Structure formats: C-alpha cells, structure tokens
Amino acid sequence: MxxxxxxxxxxxxxxxxxxxxxxxxxxxxxxxxxxxxxxxxxxxxxxxxxxxxxxxxxxxxxxxxxxxxxxxxxxxLDKDTSLFRELLLVKIACDKSNRSAVKEIVDIFRGKIISLSKHNMIVELTGASEKIDGFLDMINCYDVLEVCRTGVTGISRDSSSIDEDSD
CATH class of the missing domain: 3.30.70.260 (ACT domain)
Structure with a gap:
C-alpha cells in the first residue's frame, strides 16, 4: 500500500x-x-x-x-511531477529560559513566529508533510500546547487544468 x-x-x-x-x-x-x-x-x-x-x-x-x-x-497527483504543501500552526509554552532555543529550531525549519507572549509562542510553518513531521519531532521535548495542521494540498507541475468547457 x-x-x-x-x-x-x-x-x-x-x-x-x-x-x-x-x-x-x-x-x-x-x-x-x-x-x-x-x-x-x-x-x-x-x-x-x-x-x-x-x-x-x-x-x-x-x-x-x-x-x-x-x-x-x-x-x-504524481509525487514526481507535483508539489505538495501543508500548513502548521503550533503553540509552544516557553519563557525567557528556553525561548531562544525554540526560536533556533523555528529558524532552522524556516518557520515564522506569528505571536509571542511571556508564556508561549505560536509558530507558522509551511512545507512538505515530512518537514512538518520533522519540526514536530524536534519540538516534542518542549511543552506543545496546541497543534493545528491543514492537511496536504497539491498541484501538478504540468500545464493541464480542468476543461473549461465542462459546464
């Protein structure tokens, strides 16, 4: 399978x-x-x-x-001729003692901190599912408060599209 x-x-x-x-x-x-x-x-x-x-x-x-x-x-959608992406929003508990370590992981995965407070940060990350899984694996040693994933979306690299005459 x-x-x-x-x-x-x-x-x-x-x-x-x-x-x-x-x-x-x-x-x-x-x-x-x-x-x-x-x-x-x-x-x-x-x-x-x-x-x-x-x-x-x-x-x-x-x-x-x-x-x-x-x-x-x-x-x-063939894996060799298509692009696939997923969006992740994750809320991680952090304070001044571990904030820079979490930020370093976010930077390595080219994520974006979209909200920051004294007690947590929310990170946005897009990419292939493997990248999202890898990021979640790296931050699992921190207190992950919430995870929200969009699921996979994809598009073929070739020029085909839906037949515009099909009404």
Missing part, C-alpha cells in the same frame, strides 16, 4: 464534500488528509484527498468518484 493523492474538481455547492467523503467511507478507504477550497472559478471547488491504497484501490476510487454528477474532473 502506498500513499495516494488525488485532486477532484467538483461543483461548489452544498453537500458535495459529504457525498465525496462518504463514497470513500462506503468503499472502506480511510482518508488520511482532506483539503477543500474554491478555485479561480467560483463555481468549482478543488478537493485534495490523501489515502493509503494500491493500484487496484486507486483505480476503484477514481472510477467510482468520477461517476458522481458533481465531479467535473479527477486525477492522481
């Missing part, structure tokens, strides 16, 4: 996400990460789904999802 990332262009309307996500559940697939946003066309939303599966599982989910009338396009 490998990690698969698929991108689904759908109608931007109510209950579409529920329909797509429930299709995965009914087929026995566990969604590892899910992000949704509108595209440059406000009538269309893009759903990025990460799940574990093999070639047969991928073929099954692509075929079944494509059958939904709200789906405009669906395709796999």
């Amino acid at each position: 490998s990690k698969e990332v698929i991108s689904i262009f759908v109608d931007n309307s109510s209950n579409v996400l529920t329909r797509v996500a429930s299709l995965f559940g009914r087929r026995g697939f566990n969604i590892e990460s899910l992000t949704v946003s509108t595209t440059n066309d406000p009538r269309i939303s893009r759903i990025t789904v990460v799940f574990n599966g093999g070639k047969q599982s991928l073929h099954q989910i692509l075929t079944q999802t494509r059958k939904l009338e709200v789906v405009k396009d669906i395709f796999t």
Whole structure:
C-alpha cells in the first residue's frame, strides 16, 4: 500500500464534500488528509484527498468518484511531477529560559513566529508533510500546547487544468 493523492474538481455547492467523503467511507478507504477550497472559478471547488491504497484501490476510487454528477474532473497527483504543501500552526509554552532555543529550531525549519507572549509562542510553518513531521519531532521535548495542521494540498507541475468547457 502506498500513499495516494488525488485532486477532484467538483461543483461548489452544498453537500458535495459529504457525498465525496462518504463514497470513500462506503468503499472502506480511510482518508488520511482532506483539503477543500474554491478555485479561480467560483463555481468549482478543488478537493485534495490523501489515502493509503494500491493500484487496484486507486483505480476503484477514481472510477467510482468520477461517476458522481458533481465531479467535473479527477486525477492522481504524481509525487514526481507535483508539489505538495501543508500548513502548521503550533503553540509552544516557553519563557525567557528556553525561548531562544525554540526560536533556533523555528529558524532552522524556516518557520515564522506569528505571536509571542511571556508564556508561549505560536509558530507558522509551511512545507512538505515530512518537514512538518520533522519540526514536530524536534519540538516534542518542549511543552506543545496546541497543534493545528491543514492537511496536504497539491498541484501538478504540468500545464493541464480542468476543461473549461465542462459546464
């Protein structure tokens, strides 16, 4: 089993996400990460789904999802020809005794301190999931108060896009 990332262009309307996500559940697939946003066309939303599966599982989910009338396009985002990013917001307890050590780790990972108080800091970090995981591993010796991750979003490097004639 490998990690698969698929991108689904759908109608931007109510209950579409529920329909797509429930299709995965009914087929026995566990969604590892899910992000949704509108595209440059406000009538269309893009759903990025990460799940574990093999070639047969991928073929099954692509075929079944494509059958939904709200789906405009669906395709796999290949790890070699696509870019993937994730956003992390993390609140770390710190005071003057360990603030500089935490800041040094943030700097190494090219993070950004977006809030600072006498007792904690909030860090913003974007990058590949492996980078986010590595950062969290490095700061786990500190008192992590809250973690918020967006999930993976991705885009293909090639010039293809949704067929603009598909209304």
